[in-house]
Amino acid sequence: MKTVPVRLGDRSYDILIGRGLFDRLAPELTARGVGRRVFLVSNPTVFELYGNEIQQALQERGFQVTPLFIPEGERYKNLQTVENIYTYLIAQKADRQSTLLALGGGVTGDVVGFVAATFLRGIRYVQLPTTLLGQVDSSVGGKTGVNHCLGKNLIGVFHQPSLVCIDTDTLQTLSDRDFRSGVYEAVKYGLIYDPSFFELFEEKLSEILSRSSSGGSLLEEVIGRCCQIKAEVTAKDEKEAELRRTLNFGHTLGHAAEAAMNFLELTHGEAIGYGMEAACELSYEADLISSDERDRVRSAIRAIGPRPDVRGIPFERLQEIMKRDKKRLGDRTVFVLLKGIGATVIRDDLSDEMVRRAWENVVNAP
Amino acid sequence: MKTVPVRLGDRSYDILIGRGLFDRLAPELTARGVGRRVFLVSNPTVFELYGNEIQQALQERGFQVTPLFIPEGERYKNLQTVENIYTYLIAQKADRQSTLLALGGGVTGDVVGFVAATFLRGIRYVQLPTTLLGQVDSSVGGKTGVNHCLGKNLIGVFHQPSLVCIDTDTLQTLSDRDFRSGVYEAVKYGLIYDPSFFELFEEKLSEILSRSSSGGSLLEEVIGRCCQIKAEVTAKDEKEAELRRTLNFGHTLGHAAEAAMNFLELTHGEAIGYGMEAACELSYEADLISSDERDRVRSAIRAIGPRPDVRGIPFERLQEIMKRDKKRLGDRTVFVLLKGIGATVIRDDLSDEMVRRAWENVVNAP
Numbered sequence: 001m002k003t004v005p006v007r008l009g010d011r012s013y014d015i016l017i018g019r020g021l022f023d024r025l026a027p028e029l030t031a032r033g034v035g036r037r038v039f040l041v042s043n044p045t046v047f048e049l050y051g052n053e054i055q056q057a058l059q060e061r062g063f064q065v066t067p068l069f070i071p072e073g074e075r076y077k078n079l080q081t082v083e084n085i086y087t088y089l090i091a092q093k094a095d096r097q098s099t100l101l102a103l104g105g106g107v108t109g110d111v112v113g114f115v116a117a118t119f120l121r122g123i124r125y126v127q128l129p130t131t132l133l134g135q136v137d138s139s140v141g142g143k144t145g146v147n148h149c150l151g152k153n154l155i156g157v158f159h160q161p162s163l164v165c166i167d168t169d170t171l172q173t174l175s176d177r178d179f180r181s182g183v184y185e186a187v188k189y190g191l192i193y194d195p196s197f198f199e200l201f202e203e204k205l206s207e208i209l210s211r212s213s214s215g216g217s218l219l220e221e222v223i224g225r226c227c228q229i230k231a232e233v234t235a236k237d238e239k240e241a242e243l244r245r246t247l248n249f250g251h252t253l254g255h256a257a258e259a260a261m262n263f264l265e266l267t268h269g270e271a272i273g274y275g276m277e278a279a280c281e282l283s284y285e286a287d288l289i290s291s292d293e294r295d296r297v298r299s300a301i302r303a304i305g306p307r308p309d310v311r312g313i314p315f316e317r318l319q320e321i322m323k324r325d326k327k328r329l330g331d332r333t334v335f336v337l338l339k340g341i342g343a344t345v346i347r348d349d350l351s352d353e354m355v356r357r358a359w360e361n362v363v364n365a366p
Numbered sequence: 367m368k369t370v371p372v373r374l375g376d377r378s379y380d381i382l383i384g385r386g387l388f389d390r391l392a393p394e395l396t397a398r399g400v401g402r403r404v405f406l407v408s409n410p411t412v413f414e415l416y417g418n419e420i421q422q423a424l425q426e427r428g429f430q431v432t433p434l435f436i437p438e439g440e441r442y443k444n445l446q447t448v449e450n451i452y453t454y455l456i457a458q459k460a461d462r463q464s465t466l467l468a469l470g471g472g473v474t475g476d477v478v479g480f481v482a483a484t485f486l487r488g489i490r491y492v493q494l495p496t497t498l499l500g501q502v503d504s505s506v507g508g509k510t511g512v513n514h515c516l517g518k519n520l521i522g523v524f525h526q527p528s529l530v531c532i533d534t535d536t537l538q539t540l541s542d543r544d545f546r547s548g549v550y551e552a553v554k555y556g557l558i559y560d561p562s563f564f565e566l567f568e569e570k571l572s573e574i575l576s577r578s579s580s581g582g583s584l585l586e587e588v589i590g591r592c593c594q595i596k597a598e599v600t601a602k603d604e605k606e607a608e609l610r611r612t613l614n615f616g617h618t619l620g621h622a623a624e625a626a627m628n629f630l631e632l633t634h635g636e637a638i639g640y641g642m643e644a645a646c647e648l649s650y651e652a653d654l655i656s657s658d659e660r661d662r663v664r665s666a667i668r669a670i671g672p673r674p675d676v677r678g679i680p681f682e683r684l685q686e687i688m689k690r691d692k693k694r695l696g697d698r699t700v701f702v703l704l705k706g707i708g709a710t711v712i713r714d715d716l717s718d719e720m721v722r723r724a725w726e727n728v729v730n731a732p
Contacts (some may be wrong), residue, residue, distance in 0.1 A: 046376065083514075086514055086520065087515075090514060090690070091516070093690070117523055118484065119520070120520060120522070121522045121523055121524055148452055148453070149453075150453065155452060155484055155485065156486070157487055157488060157523060158488065240487075293429045308545065312683075324456070324459070
């Protein structure tokens with residue numbers, strides 16, 4: 001088991017990473033002062049896979065566990081689901097000493113975190129992410145929130161969990177496509193922060209993608225490095241002033257592409273894959289990386305696997321979406337670019353034409 | 367003009383109190399780094415009284431001001447109103463540099479604060495409270511939130527404003543009953559924290575209630591002392607661990623009575639008036655204050671004015687509501703009691719019978 005501490009003063013917490021960790025959840029909760037009243041929030045699919053065992057193990061250790069189901073899918077990541085959870089918590093007499101456990105992917109974590117942040121002006125929650133994307137990205141850093149019908153993640157608040165417990169055995173039940181979706185975000189950390197971590201993907205991608213149990217320690221290493229980087233960035237810049245923005249590498253165009261496809265045909269990771277390629281293209285055009293570096297990044301991203309074709313998205317549609325992006329500064333669209341592999345620079349002065357060219361180069365590539 | 371600083375590290379802010387302050391809002395905003403894009407949120411009644419002038423004065427100083435209306439009344443303090451504000455903000459392209467101005471009473475301040483806390487993971491807001499209750503209580507301290515159909519203020523989050531600007535001229539347009547409602551909360555600060563401030567009410571209540579313009583400086587003094595006490599308590603205990611709970615003096619039973627009347631027949635202040643009398647009665651029964659002290663408190667509270675009769679509320683109904691109170695610790699109902707005038711003690715060991723007796727003594731008093 002790896003432990004990655006996230007140092008945020010009186011909001012500090014640990015990320016635990018390892019195989020079979022869900023079985024050992026009870027003592028970890030107790031060690032962190034989590035009270036006996038917990039609500040295990042999950043969708044029915046994930047609950048069926050892990051919920052019963054977690055519930056039983058916790059009950060055996062004296063916890064009073066109430067399961068609470070939310071519907072599956074990004075389209076339920078909204079205020080209505082949040083309100084339903086409030087209602088259930090009130091009906092079940094949850095109080096300020098109660099703790100929410102978010103068992104599932106990014107949607108579950110984001111929704112539960114938002115409820116925990118806003119119920120009774122803030123109660124504790126614990127992240128139990130079961131997707132690679134959740135494990136390397138959304139469960140760490142305290143960003144919580146839901147979508148508004150006019151845009152994704154526009155409603156939200158920072159609220160740090162009391163613990164993130166990543167059981168890497170859960171990765172075995174993911175579909176190939178969902179697993180690969182997480183790998184895109186994992187590669188991102190190497191690109192923006194750590195050249196040697198990027199090289200790990202160049203060297204061992206097929207082993208990572210195989211998810212073989214012999215590769216268990218490799219997965220633990222990959223997830224651990226991602227969490228470490230995210231923890232470092234979050235500790236230095238909790239509220240996304242400047243440094244934390246670098247985590248948005250690939251997200252300006254990637255998020256727009258995802259939205260343009262109505263969050264249906266592209267997974268988040270696939271969209272970010274396209275976005276990272278385009279950002280890399282822009283970095284090359286802006287003389288920030290060499291053509292050799294660009295080619296290395298491009299190959300590494302493409303090797304992760306096939307992605308749906310996005311040539312059908314009109315560039316104007318992407319522009320429109322980027323204009324509403326909450327990461328904008330006034331009238332300008334902000335891009336995170338690479339300055340070599342492992343370092344970034346933030347730019348808001350790229351011409352529409354330059355962005356269009358980069359995007360088209362990427363999506364039309366053979 | 368009085369300035370009361372609220373010291374909360376990087377979330378510190380000032381409370382300004384004085385006559386005609388709304389005319390001088392622009393430079394105060396600029397001095398605190400508020401950007402030019404502001405949304406002036408209010409209900410139509412309050413906007414008609416002060417909104418146009420504020421909007422014009424800000425526009426003359428280069429601010430881009432968008433008015434945003436919410437319906438009047440506690441029954442609109444809910445997630446639906448919050449969602450409507452989000453929608454409007456998104457449609458009007460509000461971004462992270464935008465600031466919300468909450469012009470109105472406690473409902474407006476609480477709703478706007480909650481939106482500011484949760485829109486784009488937190489934007490700035492400024493409190494412009496126009497009721498005495500808002501000025502001495504809800505606008506200070508960073509508690510924001512809305513009601514759930516199963517209970518008041520169950521949804522909320524701490525989010526400190528960037529500035530609280532209290533123009534005491536607004537008190538001239540309040541109804542007598544609304545003004546008196548605020549006076550109950552003002553007396554509370556003397557009772558829990560400052561005997562000499564309590565004595566001010568014993569000596570000068572009629573002058574305070576007259577709201578005469580000659581009494582302008584007296585009102586400024588009263589509001590200033592309340593804000594100072596709330597600022598001190600908040601600075602020592604932002605998230606309501608122990609000390610800040612003392613501000614709930616009178617609220618356990620008072621809030622329950624308000625809820626039992628469906629928030630219709632009793633104003634918040636009137637309910638707290640009853641609650642404080644009962645808490646005082648309990649303090650006497652628990653040997654924490656003398657009969658003389660009890661009588662002084664009772665007289666001071668009753669002198670504020672007539673209140674609706676609450677003898678019709680069955681005590682069992684109050685108990686039921688107290689059992690759902692978010693301030694509960696597990697199974698016990700928490701009361702703030704007086705330990706003499708100006709000091710408090712928190713008790714969770716009072717028998718139902720004792721509480722019933724205290725309540726009945728108060729509501730059946732001649």
